[in-house]
Amino acid sequence: MSLRVLSPRLAGCVALLVLATPAWAEPAPPATAPAVVGSSAQAALPAQLQDFGAYVDSARKQFDVPGIAVAIVKDGQVVLEQGYGVRELGKPAPVDARTLFAIASNTKAFTAASLQMLAEEGKLDMDDRVIDHLPWFQMSDPYVTREMRIRDLLAHRSGLGLGAGDLLYWPPTGYSTREVVQHLRNVPLATSFRSAYAYDNILFAVATLVIEQVSGQGYADFVRNRIFKPVGMDESLIDMSQLKPGMDVAMGHARFNFAELKPVPPMAWSNNAGAGGIYASVHDLAKWMNLQLDGGKLPDGKRLFSEESQKQMWSMLIPMKIAEPPVPELRDMRPNFAGYGEGWSLSDYHGQRLVWHTGGWPGMVSRVTLVPELKLGVVVLTNQESGAAFNAVTYRVLDAYLGKDKKDWVAAYAAAVKKSEGNADDSWKKHEAARDRNSKPSLPLAGYAGRYRDPWYGDVVVSQQGGKLRMAFAKTAQLAGSMEPWQHDTFIVRWDDRSMNADAFVSYSLDADGKVREVRMEPVSPLTDFSFDFQDLRLAPVKAGKATKAE
Template sequence: MRHVLALLIVLLPLSPTLAQSLPPDLDATMERTLKTFDVPGVALAVVKDGKVVLAKGYGVRKLGGTAPVTADTVFAIASNSKAFTAAAIAMLVDEGKLQWDDRVVDHLPSFQMYDPYVSREMTIRDLFVHRSGLGLGAGDLLYFPQSTFTEDEIVAKLRHIAPATSFRGRYAYDNILYLVAGKVIEKVSGRHWRDFVRERIFLPLGMKDSSTLSKALRVSANVATPHAKADGVLKAISPMGFDNNAPAAAINSSVNDLAKWMLTQLGRGVIPATDGKKRLFSEAQSKEMWAAQTVIAIPEPSKALAGLRANFAAYALGWSLRDYRGYKLVGHSGALPGYYSRVMLVPELNLGIAVLTNQEERSGFEAPLWTVVDAYLGAPATDWVAAFKADDDAKRAKAEGQVAGLQGGRNTQSRPSLPLDAYAGKFRDAWYGDVTLTREGEKLVMRFSRTPGLVGDLEHWQYDTFVARWRDRSLNADAFVSFTLEPDGALGEMRMKAVSPLTDFSFDFHDLRFTPVKEPAGAAVARPVH
């Protein structure tokens, strides 16, 4: 009996009936978060048992300014847009216009992947769950950074992106297939994705400040300016558009609006303040969207974050799943240059949390999130600000050590095999298209033909490898550029690879395979320098 009583004492603090309030020191935690992680502003919303418990802003909209972040301040929510795309499909399923396991080609006959078998067998469900065989972030350079490719061009280029694994073989996060899902919505409903989301989701829920175009951020009266570090110095940057893959990451919203979204999700599709009379989607579709689809391998967390180790992780339909202290969590994060977002639902507690930040620093949303979750679980207090700071420092130190190791192993006495002019010209990748290298003074300059922001000065690294130093230093994505030579000394393939392991995975330089665009017959061939 003593053992039973001891067990009850251990379990009681985690009982949901004993933990029904926000942490008493939440405001102090938010202020520490802003200062520790160099984040100008954060907005936080908490919903519980069908009500908004908190919707509040902290800090400022723009570094050096005085305009405060409020609950109505608009941020880009990036990949938290994916759950809206899933909900749009769920609504169409409710209407009998399609099914999750319909083949994509039955709705979009021109759809093609690299492998004809995959093209034929890909289902609408497959578009959402990151198991297509594409590599991590494959194809992201078609729209990130902002490009001039159209939606139809991007979808057409899928047939040229080689798979990294077998179809449905393993989890690898992608964005590009959500664009295909958006095209399915357009074909079935007769409305473009952004019109469907605005008319069928934002308006019924009263999400008055939410939008689906990047230009809306520029004209909003109450918008958080994005910030990023350029060579270690935090600065305001311009919002980066994602309009040519909007279903993956283009929504802008406030925590007041996201509170309504979370209440609808926790209400299993019931629209708030309608006494259960109106639904966005059915309870059956709610269960479908929260059901595990693709298993995700669980990495071992750092010592500082050992308390967050999950026992299971999976991807559902536009949502990520994991456990924490015996509870199922349904959530997602989102990142675009200068913005980070996080939505987390704890269905068993009827609890939802949304955090929006205007700095691309994940700890700016993670520390507040877990502080609030722990408070409602009645868990022992953890200083998550300190824990995430320690984790950040360890990751940064490791990455800097790896880059320093590369620097230490570099042969600084080596020279390029060819004269500098010989590397100039046009190079073509099957799925991206063209990149040009031009001689400008004593250096080469790389320009991605359809991505205005990717302009970089090439610095010689060693042998036939250079480093592209992007002129927009807030990208934090410098990349190695390496050349091979043909037996006759002509340029062969040009490959790229990010320098730092901390580079955002959407800079999928490593997937590019450039070959020179052949000059007209009779053009001279450069020879190696001896």
């Protein structure tokens, strides 16, 4: 998922740069022709963007992105909506303005808008307690359970750690949305309630259930009927399961083993749609951006939501720490403030307020950026896991409309990517240096096999097959792989699905009698997406014959 400085797949919104990889060896596909947005569209672009197509293609080549789609809106008008490159590597079908991409966590703004719309109708109050609408809702701390408000679900200030609970639905699991939320009672908190920002997805599953409970409709039906239809987002879909053969849709691409770029199949996400399920085109998202920039007003003059609701969505609920840019080339983008509202990130750039979000999905990452005071919006959708590409494109557009000199953001992000990759290499070298290659496991392999249970995830099974150990997460089909000894009682599990780039150390703790007391895990690479929250698992052996607890 792979915004990599804070990795993005589901979250995406906090990363300011992302891992990417070297340019393709083969020639890049040609850019497609611009979508028809009016004869004056090209003329409306600032002079800095007259070579925009060539610039986007340079970003595609540098960061190995087969296809990119971009839309720019200004003062209520669509001044550019265009596709560049191809939908799938090795196939000729071009990306255009109507190509559907998974927008992942950019879905969160739709979830926030849905709740505000229901609040305007008097069906809830944003400061209602969650238990007022879902009496069975429970966090691991009774105080947080009692005090969690609807607004808190959207703000990443619950006390949960970064990506906490993501393994309940990422990669796709067999849990229902309600089961995901029921497991929250066992997900530990990392900080005090409302004391710190930490990006999560699981509370948007709670928000999804609140919307369904209050509206009497499924989340997909509510968003489709109450948002997509009035806004005119006729091409947008709630989930991959709605894709049909022959649709104009991009295929995601990932670097298998952090190396070879290959397509990855679309992923259906039915148990947390409110956190990141939507598929949309830049053509439709241009309408969404204009709605936002016009304070919730629809083209016919009616309102989807009020200016007051938008003010709440765009008000900072929790500040974020501002880190120094990893390389000098990115110094210009360091904000003076940063925080999170309701489904939106908030910061500034050269004195202008930005309201924005990113999203990451298997093989796709994206960014939506609004500059409210300039009535400016830009959306960049990509079909590769490189946030460096969408950031380089976004900042070129922002500079053009802010009257700044041209800056080669492609080169700037390439420098950041190089450093990020170097840090990952250093991390692996440290592991190698610390490894005792002469050590052997304390037990025969059969001693490590068994069924293990984590309080919040559930069961993980380790079996001995053909003289080797295999690990399988009971509710996650993709999390199956072979284990190889690393040192002492630690193994590395290498997942069969090499697109995930999420191999993990598996460390056994033994009791005084040489029996397994606990199993802990952690990602091998710092480039692994944070949604693989293996480090939060506390796996204990399950006694033979003990049934899995039904949820």
